Amino acid sequence: MALLDIENLKTYYFLPDSIVKAVDGVSLRIEEGEIVGLVGESGSGKSTLGLSILKLVPPPGRIVEGSIFFKGRDLVSLSEKEMEKIRGAQISMVFQDPLTSLDPLMRVGDQLVETIMAHREVSKSEAVELAKKYLEMVGIGGERFYDYPHQFSGGMRQRSMIAMAISTNPSLLIADEPTTALDVIVQAQIMKLFEKLRKELKLSIILITHDISVAMEIADKIGVMYAGQLVEFASSYEIYREPLHPYTKGLMEAVPNIELADMKLHYIPGDPPDLSNPPIGCRFAPRCKEKMDICEREVPPEIRVKDRFVRCFLYG
């Protein structure tokens, strides 16, 4: 049984004069101990998908259809009270900007202890020990337990957020653009940390990012999102060797390749569609180099190609 099984999820934002279909029929599956990269441009719906899993979509948005099976239970049907037991405990989330998620007036160690005690049956002193242990695990020395967030660098703050996220022993961690605001070397360190955590704690991770190369670094599987839909889902090896969907191809080409000093700059022309008024048919068609007539008339279904999915008429 898969750890997480999302079936035909739809999350819409109900604005005064329009409905933004941020997530419009997404299905995917994550196994235990798997790292899945969710890649897409700004506005593709990937963050909304992450929030939907934890039912943290801010109003005026809400889940309108679909199910999210976590360890067999459909989260969509759970009450808020039941969700609270899952959030932070079995499924944790880490965001892009750790500065706003940490309380500036509380020592980092204390915040960690608070989180631990809220979700685990331990005494205060046990919690302190655990907190120090988790700080060590993420590469922050135990002596920094007594520091305040402003004394930490960006990378360290993100690590403390990760420590908080794993301190409750979750099975799934959702990381929404965790390294976008960080420098390249720190980013590499955090990615390494994720891999270590996956190995040591059997942690599944959903890595949400707009940069496919970041996802490729550690993800086993990659889901490419465009305009609220999943257009391709395959292992990272397969996407590297043979990207199928034209959008995925575009993303792979757009990555500036530092190994070729003779840089060819590729990009995908055009802009993502307005999600309150998506185009009829395939949403990527307006920007697609390989579009056919049918693409502008009908929405392509998910087509199975060997053991992956592509949402594109080129393949069926």
Add this chain to the structure above:
Amino acid sequence: MVELVRVENLKKYFPLEKTFIEKLLTRERKWVKAVDGISFTIRRGEIFTIAGETGCGKTTTGRLILRLIEPTSGKIFYNDVDITALKKAELRDFRRRVQPIFQDPYASLNPRMKIGDAIKHPLEIHGVASGREAREEALKMLAEVGLTPPEKFYNLFPKDLSGGQRQRVAIARAMILKPEFIVADEPVSMIDVSLKASILRLMLKFKEELGKYISDRIAVMYLGKIVEMGPARRILTDPLHPYTRALLSAVPVPNPEKKGRKIPIKGEVPVSPINVPSGCRFNPRCPLASEKCLKEEPLLIEVEKDHFVACHLVS
């Protein structure tokens, strides 16, 4: 080889605010040594990149060259003229030839100015054109940067555009005076990966229209100093300084078969460059640091033609 910009031993120190107690107890001032003695030249028609992580001093260097802030010491020459000594009229001329493009497309445009007005503004500031003529020029620029139909975009405000579009506006605004020199501070870092190339392509297009393509070079900065400098191709294929190598290896490459080739370095750039390590500034994090590295600061030496490195192990 015509030299356009020459920077000599440039330093910029920012005074550190002392807490009240510190003011009472100590007399010495603490400084943030953002830029600590760098020298380089930029030739006409060249793309010179200053690379480095946050806090290395590259943004400060950019602002110094634009004369938005004054250097603590050192000189900056533009066309052989010391720009720190420029007076009003000459400074205006300098500003006409040197244009900025900033990192944050959301903040570099006046929210209450129409896009078209913002683009033609430099023309009006420098008396190059006004009225209908200026508007025509602005419309032309809008078309050139790909914001079509130009008439529609002319009347929009920054809030109506996406990040990528705003950055195009910033480029149009910078280019309208046909400047000689552009200082672009991380112009694509805040833009999605898939769109970065389009912005860079745009900048290259202008470069090719305005000047001949000669070469491009990179200078890598760390904590206020240049650690390696040379032709881009050379540095990317054969980096010599340990920091450059670590930096390059950390850049994610979409190739899952290439895992584990990263050069691990511990720690991060210090939160602020106040207490600079003695000797080579990179020694606390350098995997190859030796005794000498802890004591003596390495000089920037030319180890092969036009390739400079500041590292004891290389020279």
Add this chain to the structure above:
Amino acid sequence: MLATTLVKIYKKRRIDFLLTVAGLAVVLSILFIALLAPYIAPYDPYVSVDEALLPPSPKHIMGTDNLGRDVYSRILYGSRTVIIVVLTSTLVSLVVGSTLGLISGYFGGKVDRALSIVMDSLYSFPGLILAIAVAAMLGPGILNTIVSISVVYIPTYFRMVRGQTLSVKNSLYVEAAVAMGASHKTILFQYIFPNVSVIIPVVFSMNVADAVLTEAGLSFLGLGVPAPIPDWGFDLKNGQRNLLAGYWWISTFPGIMIVLLALGFSLLGEGLNELLNPERR
């Protein structure tokens, strides 16, 4: 454009919209009254037209005061006084305070430091006390009252505008303008001012509410508009001594008007705040 914004506010939060409209209605009605007072007032407010202390009746719908003057007419004419004094003084405060704030914030230096100290000291005084101090120095008279009230609110505009100027001055787009070679004048007029002026209308309407109360207070204490000019604050005081004897109408009606006008401006100010600075998630 105004219509669509109004519709947006209406859809977002009904109560806010209704309150804003209520505020606007009150303010406009009183302005209207002030304008038309000479045409709708039944009697001359300055002279005695009947017996003193008559209770409200069809002949005098708000009764007469201790000098036999028609209260209703005094209320109508009083609105002119209040509106003129309050609007003039807040406009003066706005112009003087904002200009000084803009200059101080933009140029900084010794001028800024000196002005800031002066303004902060003035600001630390409770409004009415300061007005009393200035009015006592200047003596009675409409013009002096206007000056006294202006002085109270100049620091408010100064601080708000200076604060905004400082933050705009440090923004990236102003830096870009400097790098492009724009002159101080250009930057002040095309970059700083348009971005700062947004907050002024909001400060203004909240200010006026306060000014109404300050004006009433001054007149109540006899330091504002001098008798026999019709003024609500003055009449409030005037009726006070007869209150215990049961002659409630002389004080009550002016009192209601003061509260109404202040409330009207307050609601209007809050509504404008929502309009110009909508709350973002």
